[in-house]
Every structure is written in C-alpha cells, then in structure tokens.
Amino acid sequence: xxxxxxxxxxxxxxxxxxxxxxxxxxxxxxxxxxxxxxxxxxxxxxxxxxxxxxxxxxxxxxxxxxxxxxxxxxxxxxxxxxxxxxxxxxxxxxxxxxxxxxxxxxxxxxxxxxxxxxxxxxxxxxxxxxxxxxxxxxxxxxxxxxxxxxxxxxxxxxxxxxxxxxxxx
Numbered sequence: 001x002x003x004x005x006x007x008x009x010x011x012x013x014x015x016x017x018x019x020x021x022x023x024x025x026x027x028x029x030x031x032x033x034x035x036x037x038x039x040x041x042x043x044x045x046x047x048x049x050x051x052x053x054x055x056x057x058x059x060x061x062x063x064x065x066x067x068x069x070x071x072x073x074x075x076x077x078x079x080x081x082x083x084x085x086x087x088x089x090x091x092x093x094x095x096x097x098x099x100x101x102x103x104x105x106x107x108x109x110x111x112x113x114x115x116x117x118x119x120x121x122x123x124x125x126x127x128x129x130x131x132x133x134x135x136x137x138x139x140x141x142x143x144x145x146x147x148x149x150x151x152x153x154x155x156x157x158x159x160x161x162x163x164x165x166x167x168x169x
C-alpha cells in the first residue's frame with residue numbers, strides 16, 4: 001500500500017537536527033573562545049562574560065584596578081587568564097585580581113605591588129612574577145605590598161617567582 005502525500009524521511013536530515021539540538025543544549029562547550037584584551041576596561045568586561053574554556057590573553061601593558069572573575073570553568077575546561085608575552089602583562093599600583101569562581105588559571109603575569117585573592121576552589125596561579133612588595137599569607141602575614149592570598153585548600157599556587165623585599169610578622 002503506497003502512502004500518497006507523505007514525504008520520505010531523510011535520516012541524514014534527522015541526524016543533523018539531533019546534532020543541532022545537542023549543540024544548543026551544550027552550547028557552553030561550543031562558546032569557548034580565545035579573547036584578546038588590551039586594557040583594564042576590556043578586562044573587566046571580558047571577566048564578567050567569561051565562559052568555561054575561554055582563554056583570556058592579556059596584551060603587553062599595565063592593568064590597574066580591581067578585577068574579579070566570578071564565573072567558573074569546569075574540571076575539563078578552566079577559564080584561563082594568561083599574558084600574551086610572559087611577564088609583559090603587568091598588574092600594578094595596588095591592583096587586585098580576585099578569582100571568585102572555580103576552575104580558573106592565571107599564568108604569565110607580573111604582579112607589581114598588587115594582590116591575587118583566590119576565593120573559589122580548584123584554581124591555579126602559576127608561572128607568574130610577584131615583585132617590589134611583600135608576600136603575604138592569609139593567616140601569617142599582613143597584606144601590604146604584593147601578595148597571593150588563598151582561603152581554599154583546593155587552589156594551588158605553583159612555580160611563581162617571588163621578589164620579596166621583606167616579610168612582616
């Protein structure tokens with residue numbers, strides 16, 4: 001018996017539709033991007049809109065102010081903040097970078113009389129330079145000068161370069 005008026009179902013078309021539906025449900029995986037940042041205002045905007053897997057590349061220059069990454073990455077796709085050229089993206093003049101979300105990475109930056117606060121879990125601050133100030137620990141030292149302060153046990157500072165002029169008791 002022939003069915004008149006009905007179109008034959010195209011299995012390839014159906015697979016494409018299913019794939020597009022899957023992508024729309026998991027768009028956070030597709031939206032990961034490499035974003036170039038050249039100044040403090042752009043950095044604040046990009047941090048506010050960051051998604052899991054994003055790589056935020058800081059162009060050479062000085063970034064002054066308070067910056068907060070409140071969004072979280074995932075274990076498979078951290079949010080990465082990195083200097084385009086190691087040591088050439090400089091946080092200075094009492095700037096503060098706060099990692100309030102989870103699963104983020106900061107690497108290649110120079111912190112000159114600035115602070116990094118880690119409030120979230122599973123964050124990594126590695127291969128950065130801290131200079132011209134004092135290093136600080138949340139429990140042991142005062143927080144003047146340059147500091148790396150974490151209150152989370154699952155966040156890891158590693159392979160950072162410290163130029164400590166003195167440590168306060």
